[in-house]
Amino acid sequence: MTAEQWSIFGILAVTLALFAWGRWRYDIVALIALLVAAVRGLVPADDMFAGLGHPAVVTVAAVLVLSRGLINAGIVDTLGRLLARVGDRPWMQVTSLTGVVAIASAFINNVGALALFMPVAVWMAHRGGRSPSFLLMPLAFGSLLGGTLTMIGTPPNIIIATYRAEEAAAFAMFDFLPVGLAITIVGVAFIALVGWRLTPQRRRPDDNDELFEISAYLTELHVPEDGKFTGRSLHDLLAAVREDADVLVVGLVRNGKRKEVPSTHEVLQPDDILLVEADSDSLKTLIDLTGLELPSRDEDENEDEEDGEKNAHEASESEKPDRSELTLVEAIITPGSMLVGKTASRIDLRERHGVNILAVARQGKRLRERIGRIRFVPGDILLLQGSEETLQSTLNTLGCLPLASRGLRIARPRRVLTASIIFLVTLAVVALQIVPAAMGLVGGALAMVLARLIPLGEIYDSIDMRIIVLLAALLPVGHALETTGGSALIADGLLNLAGAATPALMLAILITTVMLLSNIVNNAAAAVLAAPVAIQLAQGMDASADPFLMAVAIGASCAFLTPIGHQSNTLVMEPGGYRFGDYWRMGLPLSLLVMAAAVPTILWVWPL
Numbered sequence: 001m002t003a004e005q006w007s008i009f010g011i012l013a014v015t016l017a018l019f020a021w022g023r024w025r026y027d028i029v030a031l032i033a034l035l036v037a038a039v040r041g042l043v044p045a046d047d048m049f050a051g052l053g054h055p056a057v058v059t060v061a062a063v064l065v066l067s068r069g070l071i072n073a074g075i076v077d078t079l080g081r082l083l084a085r086v087g088d089r090p091w092m093q094v095t096s097l098t099g100v101v102a103i104a105s106a107f108i109n110n111v112g113a114l115a116l117f118m119p120v121a122v123w124m125a126h127r128g129g130r131s132p133s134f135l136l137m138p139l140a141f142g143s144l145l146g147g148t149l150t151m152i153g154t155p156p157n158i159i160i161a162t163y164r165a166e167e168a169a170a171f172a173m174f175d176f177l178p179v180g181l182a183i184t185i186v187g188v189a190f191i192a193l194v195g196w197r198l199t200p201q202r203r204r205p206d207d208n209d210e211l212f213e214i215s216a217y218l219t220e221l222h223v224p225e226d227g228k229f230t231g232r233s234l235h236d237l238l239a240a241v242r243e244d245a246d247v248l249v250v251g252l253v254r255n256g257k258r259k260e261v262p263s264t265h266e267v268l269q270p271d272d273i274l275l276v277e278a279d280s281d282s283l284k285t286l287i288d289l290t291g292l293e294l295p296s297r298d299e300d301e302n303e304d305e306e307d308g309e310k311n312a313h314e315a316s317e318s319e320k321p322d323r324s325e326l327t328l329v330e331a332i333i334t335p336g337s338m339l340v341g342k343t344a345s346r347i348d349l350r351e352r353h354g355v356n357i358l359a360v361a362r363q364g365k366r367l368r369e370r371i372g373r374i375r376f377v378p379g380d381i382l383l384l385q386g387s388e389e390t391l392q393s394t395l396n397t398l399g400c401l402p403l404a405s406r407g408l409r410i411a412r413p414r415r416v417l418t419a420s421i422i423f424l425v426t427l428a429v430v431a432l433q434i435v436p437a438a439m440g441l442v443g444g445a446l447a448m449v450l451a452r453l454i455p456l457g458e459i460y461d462s463i464d465m466r467i468i469v470l471l472a473a474l475l476p477v478g479h480a481l482e483t484t485g486g487s488a489l490i491a492d493g494l495l496n497l498a499g500a501a502t503p504a505l506m507l508a509i510l511i512t513t514v515m516l517l518s519n520i521v522n523n524a525a526a527a528v529l530a531a532p533v534a535i536q537l538a539q540g541m542d543a544s545a546d547p548f549l550m551a552v553a554i555g556a557s558c559a560f561l562t563p564i565g566h567q568s569n570t571l572v573m574e575p576g577g578y579r580f581g582d583y584w585r586m587g588l589p590l591s592l593l594v595m596a597a598a599v600p601t602i603l604w605v606w607p608l
Contacts, residue, residue, distance in 0.1 A: 004484040007040050010604050012481065012529065020564075022268050026522050027466040030473035042480040051472035055438040056155075056162040060471060062465045063152045063440035065425065067108035068462035069448030073419030074308035088128040095192040097121055098138045102146030102184050107423070108155045109464075110143040111567045118572070131201045136201070136576035137586060138191045140568040142558055144185040145594075148180035148557050151437065155467060156527035156556035161437065163531040173431040179550055182601040183558070183594045186335045190593055198586040200578065201582050214324060219283055219359040219383070220253075221292040223269040228291040235264035242408070245282035251275035273323075283359075283383075294385060329391060333379050337399030339376045353394050355386035357387075390457065404529075415453060422447045467524060474528045482532040491536035503608050506541065507551045514555025515591055519565035527556040543608040550606055554598045560587030 001009075007334050015033040019026055051057060086096045094487070097117060104113040121135040136380045147154030151161050151173045161171040223230055229237045234249060241247055252262040253273040261264075268274075278286060286292065333339050341346065344357045360374050361381045386394060426444030430437050454462065481487050496507065510530075518526040534548035559565030561584045563573045569583060 002485070003115040004042060004059065005366070005486050005489060006475075008037070008042055008481055008484050008486045011036055011042075011487075013476070015477075016517075016521055019525065023101065023346050025466065025474070026525065027469040030470045030477075030525070033477050034473040037053055037480050042484060043476045047479075049472070051475035052468075054162065054472065054475050055165075055436070056159045057353060057468055057471045058438045059152070059158045059162075060155050061468055062438065062445045063158070064109055064464060065454065065459060065462045066152075066426070066441065066448060067112055068458060069445070069451075069453040070108050070419050070423060071112060072402050072453050072458075073415050079118035086124065089193055090128070090130065090196065091135065091331075093124050093128065093135060094138050094196045095188070097135060098142035098188050098191050101139055102142045102149075102188060105146030106149035106180075107427075108154050110147045110154060111571065113146075114140055114143040114568045114571060116569060124461050131577075132202060133576040133578065134196050136572040137578065137583070138196050140566075140572045141195075141590060142587070143189060143568045144557060144559065144566060145180075148183060148554060149177055149181070150174060151176055155502075155524040156436075157553050159471070159527040160526060160531060160553040160556075162344055163535065164546065164549050167535065169433075170437065171549075172406050172433055172436070176550070177289070178605045179554060179598055179601045182597045184360055186593050187590055188274045190590060194255070195586045195590060198589075199576075200582050200585070219278060219294075220293065221274045221276055221287070223268050223270060223272040223274065224291065224293055227268075227270075227293075229268055230270055233264065234262060234266045234268060237268065237290055238264065241282075241286050245278065245285040247286055248277040248281055249274055250277055252284070255523070267353055270305040282497035329384050329386075329395070330355065330381060331384055331400035333376055333400055337376075339398055339400070341375060341377075343373060343375055353386075353398065354390060355384050355394055357382050357384060359383035377528060387457075415451070419448070419453050422453075422530060467522075470522060471524055471528065476523055477536065478528040478532055481529065482536075488536040488540075490533045491540050494533075494537060495540050498590050503541070503543070503547070504599050504603060506537070507547060507602060508595055510537065510548060510551045511555040511595050511598060512554050515558055515595075518556045518559040519561045521565075523556045523566055527552060530556065542607070544606065546606040547602045547608060550602050551598070554594065554602075558591060558594050560584075560594075562587075590594065 011033055015029055016022055018029045018032075034043065036046065038045060038048045060578065086093055098121070101113050101117050104117075122138050125132040125135045144154075148157070151171060153155050153176070156177050157171075161175075164171050164577060168362075216475070229240075234252075238247065240250070249262065250260070252259045252266060253275065254271075256270065258275075260399040274292065276283070276286070287294065349355050349357060359382070360376075361383075382400065383394075384391070384400075422444055426440055429435055430442075431439040433445075434440070449456070450458060494506070494513075497509075514526055514530045517530065530552045531549060534552045535545045538545040538548045559569065563569045563578065563580060563583055572578065
């Protein structure tokens with residue numbers, strides 16, 4: 001090996017070790033790798049930041065903005081409500097949830113799709129008297145499978161499409177569909193029939209102290225003076241929403257006094273406060289149908305003032321945000337958050353940060369106390385209300401990680417039709433190759449903004465800058481692997497190892513290698529590093545690069561063995577109560593089935 005090859009392999013080995021270690025964020029690790037490669041002369045100084053303008057990076061950013069527009073329009077919300085009506089049979093719940101999240105993940109960010117359906121999944125598990133763990137891992141794996149269906153479904157597909165452009169025309173929007181559909185059908189069928197039985201049941205479904213109550217939010221709703229149900233009984237109110245929402249009234253506050261589990265014959269009076277347990281979909285339905293109001297400020301400020309905890313002061317009417325510009329978002333409290341160990345009233349969230357905490361869910365405990373008195377701990381999931389323009393920056397300040405926008409808009413009509421038309425036109429333009437993918441998707445994202453489906457303050461918040469920086473940094477490093485001859489060296493090693501292997505065996509080896517890599521590093525990073533090797537492998541076999549690039553796309557997207565290989569796996573770990581070693585129990589047979597379905601389909605659609 002040459003000195004340059006030793007250098008690039010050394011940089012990549014350290015980079016992969018740091019990815020697996022997980023102590024430093026992957027975008028920081030990628031930047032370090034880029035800097036070291038540039039200092040060593042492996043990446044020309046003039047090309048060091050060329051990755052920022054790479055079509056793959058631009059395309060990923062545009063897809064994330066498009067995803068936000070579809071979510072804001074309420075399309076996924078509508079699907080979630082329909083899923084909530086599925087029966088209690090386990091196979092039916094698993095099939096419907098996994099299938100729908102797979103379809104959604106083909107067109108929007110798969111992590112966002114997963115987070116949006118998680119509350120529905122946990123509520124369905126709780127309603128059926130089972131542990132949420134039997135649904136959450138299938139949901140995560142379904143989001144990974146669905147991402148393989150289209151070019152925009154997952155970053156590895158976008159990366160592979162641009163690498164293919166160096167050899168021929170880039171892969172089109174639906175070129176991934178035949179292989180992706182084959183593995184998705186096989187994968188969802190396995191998960192629905194067998195896979196969910198392999199997930200650990202770590203929480204007893206009849207033990208409320210151990211059930212993750214992501215759907216059981218305790219929310220305060222105000223009865224307005226001229227409301228539909230003012231002067232009518234609580235029974236009338238609940239009857240009006242019984243078919244459309246799952247709601248439990250656990251308390252009523254009147255004139256500062258609380259009644260636990262009020263009678264359904266209780267007549268509602270102006271300014272009553274109902275303490276309601278409901279998931280966020282049911283909460284939105286309850287508000288729409290009954291005219292109850294979300295609080296405009298923390299109702300507990302005066303009580304805490306009496307305890308000497310703070311000197312509350314009322315915001316003037318001019319300081320209150322316009323209710324038409326308020327939105328709701330679910331966020332999780334990180335260990336380093338400033339909220340840990342404090343109450344909402346003590347840190348004065350309304351006055352200092354312009355947000356209201358409307359509901360709190362906590363793993364292992366049903367929260368029934370007034371929201372202003374809850375002392376937060378890491379892992380609490382909050383339902384927050386705030387200004388669309390400033391909510392994302394506020395979450396960063398507070399140290400909270402948004403799970404996903406729930407698409408719940410206050411006093412704003414849904415614009416599903418507009419979002420659908422923009423998205424379908426964008427898909428058509430890109431699929432018919434009228435314009436390059438990056439250009440078409442950027443145009444679609446801009447149309448979402450101009451149609452006001454994405455507020456100006458959310459445009460850049462929609463883009464996961466960690467992924468953008470990761471790609472922009474690793475693309476030049478991946479190119480260096482190719483220019484130094486490193487990828488050709490790896491390809492020759494694989495050819496020598498396989499000997500006189502058949503094309504099918506070589507594809508299986510490549511998929512297996514990339515799958516293992518994607519289970520310890522980010523899937524986009526795995527695709528960037530493996531794509532040059534796939535091209536060199538194809539050249540060494542005097543064959544088309546298409547099947548080998550498609551194999552890399554599948555392998556990079558199907559990280560089923562660990563919780564760190566993909567954000568979807570990580571997101572369900574705590575809510576499902578999973579351990580690191582739980583994932584392979586369903587993930588290993590699923591990986592083998594994916595490989596068994598992918599290899600013949602690739603060879604059939606993309607012959608050597």
